[in-house]
Amino acid sequence: MTQKSIPSFWRILHRFAPYLQKQSLLLITAVFALFAEVVLRLLEPWPLKFVFDYILIDAPDKNISILNRFDPVTLLTLSAFGLIAITALRAIASYWSTVSLALASSRILTEIREQLYRHLQCLSLSYHTKARSGDLLVRISTDTTRLQEIVLTAVMPLIVSIMTLLGMIGIMIWIDRDLTLLALITLPFFWFAATRLSERIQQASRQQRQREGAVAATLAESIGAIKLVQALSLQDAFANVFSQANHRSLKESVKTQRLSASLERTVDVVIAIGTAIVLWYGARLALRDHLTPGDVLVFLTYLKQAFKPIQNFAKYTGRLSKAVASGERVLDILDETPEVDDSPFAIVAPPFQGYVRFDCVSFAYQAGNPLLKAIELDVKPGQQVALVGTSGSGKSTLLSLLLRLYDPTEGRVMIDGRDIRDYTLKSLRTQISVVMQDSLLFAATVWENIGYGVPDATHAQIEAAVRLANAHEFVEALPQGYDTILGERGSTLSGGQRQRLAIARAAIRQAPILILDEPTTGLDKHNEKAVITALESVAKNRTTFLITHDLTLAAHADLILYLENGQILEQGTHSQLIQLNKKYTSLYQMQSPADRENKKQEISR
Template sequence: MSRPQKLKEVVPGLGRILQRFYPYIRKQQRLITVSMLALFAEIGLRLLEPLPLKFVFDEIFSEQAGREFTTLTFVQSLDTRLLLILSAAAVLSISGLRAISAYWNTVGFALVGNRILTEVRSVLYCHLQTLSLSFHNSARSGDLTLRVVSDVGLLQEIVVTAFLPLLANCLVLVGMLSIMVWLNAQLTMLVLALVPLFWLTTLRLTRRIREVSRQQRKREGAMAATAAESIGAIKIVQALSLEDKFASVFTGQNKKNLKHGVKAKRLAANLERTVDVLVGGATALVLWRGSELVLDNALTPGDLLVFLSYLKNAFKPMRDFAKYTGRLAKATAAGERILDLLDQSPEVYNSPKAKPAPPFVGLVQFQSVSFGYQPGHPALQEIDFLAYPGQRVAIVGHSGSGKSTLTNLLLRLYDPTDGEILIDQHPIRDYTLESLRAQMSIVLQDSLLFATSIWENIGYGSPSATQADIIAAAKLANAHDFIMALPQGYDTVIGERGVTLSGGQRQRIAIARAAVRQAPILILDEPTTGLDKANEQEVLDALERLTVGRTTFLIVHDLALVAKADCILYIERGRLLERGTHQELMGLNGRYASLYRLQAAEQEQIHYPVQEDTNAFAR
């Protein structure tokens, strides 16, 4: 039982990686079979390649030297020059056929690798999108990008450019050792005596190379995360003069990565040179002992020449193993990082009994709903309320009170730890996530736009929307006029995150995207924050039209807008303390009334500032 454990130590995780990706490999079974046949043909031709040399030395040169090694009677009747021509033709034919076989197995394995690589990357990307917000909030986007783009590419080193050829070369080794035993068992035993030394050296160095490669891959992930973070927030970085700070962090990580990279290369080079020395030692032993056997007429010169040729080729898999050990270790580390990501399970998922949701009317009910991002730290506690179809519900409270968390639960971005959320009197967990979210629209404070055309940015709200639908939604959102004033109109490609548009323009396109969805439930999370009065009024007019006939949840700090809602929920420290209309809550004279009067006083002070001593700055 010790040997499998040692093999596992050579390339840890390799079996787990291949087992996990076997379904993708199996799909390429036909192409792999053809490539393997070409590889076996190359192996067979490689075994035949030295034989013409044996024939020349034993059948032609020995005859010229007056020695008889031949056992082929028909050879003696042929002319010597003809025999040389036939031997040279055999060498050329075998080499040519081997080159053709090598070409087809190389191309075949490369095609297999690219196909598997493409599918694995798509599966990983799709899986990454299904993971819950709790995972993405703690992960670093740059590191995740590196896993999807770069780590998947390194898997090709395992499956195609290293593992399969090494496996085939092991078959070459078995074939050549068999022929070497047939030629001379004594010389073969001399060679095999060095194999344990090679094996122990490989195990020791491979373990160190693997650990260094794993550390290097982690450093590369940290570098990618730092770069993505700083580039994604380049406006803040430049505004706060943080360029040197991030450059210093990145440079430090880069130097540590260089240190690990150099160490890995040094260990790999040490392994390769060690193998070269062992091969040289084996060759010297065979040359010394084989020459003695030739002088004693116990071995022909051709047999010794062929034996030495096989010895050189037999150690090629060992050289290749030393050569690819660093790449295998690095690729294995990358594969383990990918498996770690694929092993992450989404916290929010479709239950086995989930079914597509029917068209919603818009009756939303929270029944004793509690939730916490971390155990023991509740963000919401015992939330109970009922929102009727078409009703506008304003959610009010100080920052951090749990307002956005409430709407995140409605979208099933998280699931409650206790209680139940119902739509049209049915628990939302009974519906598939896709059908549930398809009937909800959302407009955020910082609505994300994509680096594509305005057609597509609005159309993302509803994949089935026509151009007429998109234009109608843009008109409802007060966006059509400014869109038509752009250089290419709706075909204008906006910058990443919509940076080429103003805040008000971005919000109106986001409103158009929500409008084209025509969802019965609408969530507005601080949609007017940060806008000037002109843009704010444009957005408010658009929202007024958008909310008609939809159950709307409005999160906003401007209580003047809240006062127009049909129902107001006042949340503090995760608890629903007050609910009712504006008039009812003002009559209650509780927390909401105090907050409203305080904000009204602040607004009045802004409009009518207190006169101060104008000579203060002079003094």
């Protein structure tokens, strides 16, 4: 990990410090066990020293007088049992440190992933329209997993390696200072290699994560639109795009692995050089009786173990560089602030009466390019309003402002005489029901799909909403009735059936305001009639906004708005707009007279 990545490393640790604090008991246990492991690791070579200096050879300097009282066999036995005891205790300490760290890291990872998911759910619609869903999936699943390395599984072992290294260097200096300084002469070479290669590893890791995000995004797009892909024979085109993204990801992955391997092998060479120097000089000191053979053995053992933390440092440096790259990608999302959020003074909305006002509302996705311009509109409680006009005229955007999916650039959207920004988002949106053109159903039972609208709804309430939506008959005919698990996005149902279940989900909320966005588009006559009947039942006594291209359906509204280029050019009842003989009349006359007559008869039945 380079100096450039250290600020990112501390930024990540600081951001997730609260999660570490929650697991303080486990972490304290782990740290205590790690300290014990370090101490026991430092003691491991000493039984071998006693065997060499007090049993195998007659060392000239036997400076531990108490050991001279034991006969060789007893001392050998004690050394053997001592070695077993030290190793066993170290194994126990290692076990508790591993288990504690694993449990703490898993809990922390779970919380981080949940926070990331919740934060993504709260980000404004403008963010999600720009982000690629596949890349977001990679950040939630893979990048958060790699954070486990940066939080615990690399950081804590790295700390142990540093502590072990410092402890061993201290004892080595105590044994022989000159030999220690000679051994450490290789450290600058290691530091140079680690610093140089780690920076390249982090850059390659960041590129690799981006490539993997692109692969996942391409996969999500093609799978999400598999029906269209197969219908238009686009399999090869998408396969080529996926293949290119996949190979770019592979290239970056190979580069990262190659750099990591280079770093570890460089450290191996440095270790070999240091060991050779110590072996040559230490043996000469032993021949001159400046050190005992046991001292040389302990020194070489320590040196080997001291370099092991250095090897681990090289390994963990590469892992940390990869984890830092992943952590930055997670923090990039968490640092995103929702453009639409509760104000500090937001209150819980009281039950709405349904009086809606757009007060000189303008809106632009990009500055200087307004999509809605000075919209003035008053809608009375229980009134049904139809929005018609050319595609791209701002109809859906206008109602998105009512839901606070966006906030106006200028002006105010008001409900019951108060700016909706004064209310909390949850209390606002729970009083507005929505039925979209492409109704989204989930891979769950019918009970659950309808109950998502009101989590505490009873089965009786859900069935009543389904009956109101004219859907009870076909639901009962499903293989397991209301317990039938629907396919993802409701793929096992027809368009009309999906739409009626969506209407039931809107109906169970019993919200005073209802938004219908092209609810009958793409339906055959039979399903369209059933949906219209269901909509009429649900819309009773509710302030209803209907976006539609079907002017026969719009003609029954209390108020019709004709929008063009982000402005309301005409408004009034159907008869009033026909008398004006302007844009609405022209659009109405373009529809087939036969279609209009059939629609009128179907609606009147």
